[in-house]
Amino acid sequence: MKESMKSNNLPLRTAIIGAGPAAFFCADYLLRLSQPCSVALFERRPYPFGLVRDAVAPDKPNIRAAAHAFTRTAQHPGFAFFGNVCVGRDLSLEELKQYYHAIIVATGASSPRTLEMQGGGLAGSEDAVSLAGWYNGRLDCACLRPDLAGPSVVIIGAGNAALDIARILATPAVELEHTDISCAAWEVLRDSHVTEIHIVARRGPYDVCFAPQELELLSRVPGCGIELHAAPARLEPPAPDAAASRMRKAYAVAGASQGRARRIHLHFDMNPVALLGEEKVTGVLFEKPADEFVHIACGMVVNSIGQTACPVAGLPFEEGGNRIPNIGGRVVKEETIIPGFYVAGAVKRGANSVIGANKPDCLETVRGILDDRDRLTETPLDEGDGFLLSLRERGVRVVTFQEWLQIDARERNRGELKGKPRDRLLSLEAMMAVLDQ
Numbered sequence: 041m042k043e044s045m046k047s048n049n050l051p052l053r054t055a056i057i058g059a060g061p062a063a064f065f066c067a068d069y070l071l072r073l074s075q076p077c078s079v080a081l082f083e084r085r086p087y088p089f090g091l092v093r094d095a096v097a098p099d100k101p102n103i104r105a106a107a108h109a110f111t112r113t114a115q116h117p118g119f120a121f122f123g124n125v126c127v128g129r130d131l132s133l134e135e136l137k138q139y140y141h142a143i144i145v146a147t148g149a150s151s152p153r154t155l156e157m158q159g160g161g162l163a164g165s166e167d168a169v170s171l172a173g174w175y176n177g178r179l180d181c182a183c184l185r186p187d188l189a190g191p192s193v194v195i196i197g198a199g200n201a202a203l204d205i206a207r208i209l210a211t212p213a214v215e216l217e218h219t220d221i222s223c224a225a226w227e228v229l230r231d232s233h234v235t236e237i238h239i240v241a242r243r244g245p246y247d248v249c250f251a252p253q254e255l256e257l258l259s260r261v262p263g264c265g266i267e268l269h270a271a272p273a274r275l276e277p278p279a280p281d282a283a284a285s286r287m288r289k290a291y292a293v294a295g296a297s298q299g300r301a302r303r304i305h306l307h308f309d310m311n312p313v314a315l316l317g318e319e320k321v322t323g324v325l326f327e328k329p330a331d332e333f334v335h336i337a338c339g340m341v342v343n344s345i346g347q348t349a350c351p352v353a354g355l356p357f358e359e360g361g362n363r364i365p366n367i368g369g370r371v372v373k374e375e376t377i378i379p380g381f382y383v384a385g386a387v388k389r390g391a392n393s394v395i396g397a398n399k400p401d402c403l404e405t406v407r408g409i410l411d412d413r414d415r416l417t418e419t420p421l422d423e424g425d426g427f428l429l430s431l432r433e434r435g436v437r438v439v440t441f442q443e444w445l446q447i448d449a450r451e452r453n454r455g456e457l458k459g460k461p462r463d464r465l466l467s468l469e470a471m472m473a474v475l476d477q
């Protein structure tokens with residue numbers, strides 16, 4: 041291909057930090073466009089796929105199916121996966137640089153933005169990413185105990201994640217039983233007493249962050265009605281464009297939804313002021329325009345105001361911009377390119393996007409590497425995978441892709457017995473036990 045012809049044809053070794061969609065898209069482009077080359081993904085979890093496994097809702101199997109394509113990429117002979125390795129903790133960037141010509145940071149943006157307000161530390165306050173992690177069996181969320189004693193939950197924020205959380209809380213447990221939801225979470229949801237779910241947007245009906253198709257999905261939850269707390273005029277599109285009329289249609293569908301078992305309330309133009317309660321949340325105080333205050337009682341509040349990226353030790357970070365500064369994927373410090381370091385995915389652009397949005401930006405990053413290839417491959421490297429010895433000495437049990445496939449097979453087998461696509465293993469120990477057998 042055109043890119044390969046430009047190269048001096050020395051083998052290019054690339055390390056990618058993270059194993060979410062961005063990492064797999066980059067790996068796929070590199071392996072297809074940049075031969076001879078090898079790509080190694082370093083992932084802090086003992087399993088791959090990032091938020092596709094840890095956050096996408098279990099009632100969206102089509103989105104989860106992205107993992108099939110990623111598994112095909114992993115079959116390439118030039119591909120390697122080093123799971124259960126947290127870069128910055130178990131292995132430093134400097135160490136990686138001894139073994140790889142190029143390093144792509146694809147660590148995502150999944151840390152919840154903090155809700156700075158009175159009562160922020162009260163029990164009963166959760167964040168959307170952890171809650172999604174909980175129902176997906178994310179290992180570090182297994183001990184979460186969301187309070188669903190009910191009857192009311194408040195979700196602050198109106199993006200796709202907020203609608204996901206509302207939908208999972210509103211959906212009858214029987215509808216979720218045969219999805220790949222964590223069995224432990226499913227039991228808690230089965231016993232839930234929540235009947236009223238309030239989604240609260242800071243701005244108006246046409247300034248929300250959720251997609252109209254997500255609202256329509258919410259409108260189809262059996263036994264659940266949606267109440268739109270907005271004057272009819274506020275629901276009229278501000279402009280006669282296609283996006284606004286698509287949203288208008290979604291509001292019409294939501295407004296017509298029927299069901300009494302559970303209700304979802306969509307509120308607009310309300311700013312959270314304080315979480316109320318002594319030790320535990322009992323409600324949220326909101327401010328509306330014209331200094332009007334509204335109190336919504338609840339047993340649990342979910343912060344869904346978005347996610348931020350985390351800094352990576354040794355690389356610059358734009359606090360306000362919530363990303364690693366870069367020009368077209370090349371990491372920059374004070375406008376000077378740091379040779380050999382690249383970014384892709386949510387840590388490159390910020391968190392607010394869907395999986396497919398990572399593709400063009402990953403291609404841009406890979407094209408940058410291809411352009412730099414001759415210079416990169418001139419750097420002599422340490423031979424082989426010597427870092428594995430250091431990891432072993434530090435007590436890190438590396439999980440290979442082949443080993444992940446064993447864990448995957450065990451989860452699928454367990455699921456088959458319960459009529460589910462998979463029954464997730466909920467601890468590192470349980471996953472390691474599969475490998476030790």
Ligand SMILES: Cc1cc2nc3c(=O)[nH]c(=O)nc-3n(C[C@H](O)[C@H](O)[C@H](O)COP(=O)(O)OP(=O)(O)OC[C@H]3O[C@@H](n4cnc5c(N)ncnc54)[C@H](O)[C@@H]3O)c2cc1C
Pocket residue numbers: 057058059060061062063082083084085088089090091092095096097100103125126127128146147148149150168169172200201204347384385386387393394395396398
């Ligand atoms: C609740 C929720 C629901 C969503 N639902 C959908 C949906 O239905 N459809 C859709 O298209 N998109 C959805 N998204 C968005 C989608 O998941 C993201 O766009 C996508 O996952 C971003 O890909 P990424 O590779 O940049 O980051 P991630 O998927 O976050 O992957 C980053 C990876 O890096 C790893 N990592 C981080 N730090 C380190 C480190 N120091 N060392 C090693 N590894 C590290 C992480 O463990 C993770 O596996 C959802 C997001 C959320 C939060």
